[in-house]
Amino acid sequence: MTKRVFLGTSLLAMMLTAPAQAQDNNPRPLRAAIEAQYETSLEEMFLDFHRNPELSFRESRTAAIIAEQLRDVGAEVTEGVGQTGVVGLLRNGEGPTILVRADMDGLPVEEDSGLAYASTARQVDLDGVDKPVMHACGHDTHITALIGAARQLAAMKDRWSGTVMFIAQPAEERIGGAKAMMEDGLYDRFGTPDYAIAFHTSASEPVGRLIMAPGLSASxxxxxxxxxxxxxxxxxxxxxxxxxxxxxxxxxxxxxxxxxxxxxxxxxxxxxxxxxxxxxxxxxxxxxxxxxxxxxxxxxxxxxxxxxxxxxxxxxxxxxxxxxxxxxxxxxxxxxxxPVTINDDALAARLTPAFRAHFGEDTLQTFEEQDGMGAEDFAYFVAPNTEVPGMYMVVGGTPRDAWEAAEAGTGPAIPSHHSPFFKVDPRGSILLGTEAMVMGVLTLLGPDAETAR
CATH class of the missing domain: 3.30.70.360 (Alpha-Beta Plaits)
Structure with missing residues (x-):
């Protein structure tokens, strides 16, 4: 496979450990490092994922790219977990294990978004029928952010201790991929994590908004x-x-x-x-x-x-x-x-103050109004029988001006998820999604985490 160009972990480390004066001028040096990485490589990676989507349990190309990228940052990678799932263990001394998950499948939808990078891909589905394929739910932003987070954390090993279990999960759209990975012995083979986090880009929320709420997350x-x-x-x-x-x-x-x-x-x-x-x-x-x-x-x-x-x-x-x-x-x-996806109350209580201090009140929202009964198979990773506390977050994906116009009735309605017209701002979604994943790990595995446990 041809190597993808990306910002090396040594350069990332230099940016993240910049002199104090430079950090004083930028209250979020982590964000600056992610932005630099986006410009040099993550945008190109996102475009590749978007143009080449794959259907549930058919994500072989996508999985291979993710596996390659995780190996490049030093993770121990296992492919083919739950058919096409990828597990990457990034170890960094003693400490808890945190599962960080991104789903990677597309949908049998013919894209009509008008985007210059719109998908024209087709693939034979599980039923043997050739179908159009589109990333009509933002999973391309999720896996791009997963890779971005892996690179950042590999460059920041002086700021956390433990193990990060990166999961590229198949078949979320069929709500079967997480179950398949668990039935393939995910926790028996790689260890039961102490925590699990994930996020979903939402067209219903504006870019720059991060929602992290305790309790019910998905039906x-x-x-x-x-x-x-x-x-x-x-x-x-x-x-x-x-x-x-x-x-x-x-x-x-x-x-x-x-x-x-x-x-x-x-x-x-x-x-x-x-x-x-x-x-x-x-x-x-x-x-x-x-x-x-x-x-x-x-x-x-x-x-x-x-x-x-x-x-x-x-x-x-x-x-x-x-x-x-x-x-x-x-x-x-x-x-x-x-089953129902429930965010752990105690985990929310630990993450919320750290996220509020890092992101600020304008970004972090700690409640979410239910708009329908969408489901999410992240529930299998944090089901009551696993005793793994989980946090599933929402990252805004629609440009704020378009979102505000739609809310006020002065602009067109925002295309929904699973629509052929679906589109989100990749830059805003990936930057905030990556930053949220990294902050989740730093909060739970960082130097202050031991006293909080």
Whole structure:
């Protein structure tokens, strides 16, 4: 593979350990070092990632580049974890281990952003179908920032002690990559970290804003498939069959009561039927129907309550239509599932003062209004059974003037994530994302961390 040009760690170290007078003139020398690195190499790397996106569990080229870059800063690198995941251990003496994660997959979307560097890539997906590919969620900024953070930390080893576990995670868009890495023995093979951090670039927030809040960070998400078995018949003689379309309609309407009549009014939940397929001709009653659902919640107990309710409703409809038990609708919770992502309160209490002192009140925000029920499989790295406290941050990605105009209604709406028109300011996103990752490590592994633990 051709080597990418990048700012050497020795030069970074010189910038980060500049004379006191120079540091006095710049209250954030770390930011200046990251900016220099962006101009010399990170921008080029981002453009390469954006032009060459890869689908979930198909990120071989992307993973190889990240692995090469992590080796260049002295990390012990293992590839192929959870299919295409990369683990890089940067060791620096005794101390805790902190997991720093970035997701790297694109989406099967044809880019129409109008950007000069827009993707024209195509790739065969897991289903064997050739599809357009686009970084329509900012993962290209995440992995660029991960590399930037690795370089900075390699040049700052006098300021922290311990181990940084860099994770380039596949298949976040299928919310399956983190689970795959864990099932491949991530913590058994490389050690259970003491902390875990990650960030996501957001088009809904302006450049220069960093959100780090305790508690709920992302909702749970479960992809649920229901197969309904019927008895085929002529459309003119419906009494001779059992219509799976009618049964599907009964299930769909009953599902609408799950949130409104099963959950407390103070609990959040979503059950959406996104697909309903059955039959192939006007006058034939099919013997099969397929439903596809997405199920969301903000609490793992609520999640189980909704999933149990779906199973109960499906079975009841089968019984109500006179089918034997072995022909009742089948409910399958798919691989694309993740629990709720919760930011650890104690970890937030440790990070917030340090981040506020470093970034200032204008940058750091310690609360976030929920705008929908998006999910994030970072949850697997910090699930309750792991006992790993985690912090998932949000980094603003939209230029402030465009964001303010959209908020005031005087400018166009900001394209959403997963849209073919999606675009964020890479420079602002990568600079702040890199700086947040580095600050997280310095706060938890720096010289003052021992007294705080």
């Amino acid at each position: 749970s998400s479960d992809s649920v498939d229901i197969t309904i078995h019927g008895v085929g018949a002529h459309g003119a003689a419906p009494h001779k069959g059992v219509d799976p379309i009618v049964m599907g309609a009964q299930i769909i309407m009953s599902l609408q009561t799950l949130v409104s009549r099963t959950l407390s009014p103070l609990e959040a939940g979503v059950v959406t039927v996104g697909s309903f397929h059955s039959g192939f001709k006007h006058n034939i009653i099919s013997d099969r129907a397929e439903l596809q659902l997405t199920v969301r919640s903000n609490d793992n107990e609520v999640r189980e309550k909704l999933l149990d309710g779906i199973r109960r409703i499906a079975a009841s409809v089968g019984q109500m239509n006179g089918l034997p038990e072995d022909q009742w609708p089948e409910v399958r919770v798919g691989f694309e599932s993740t």
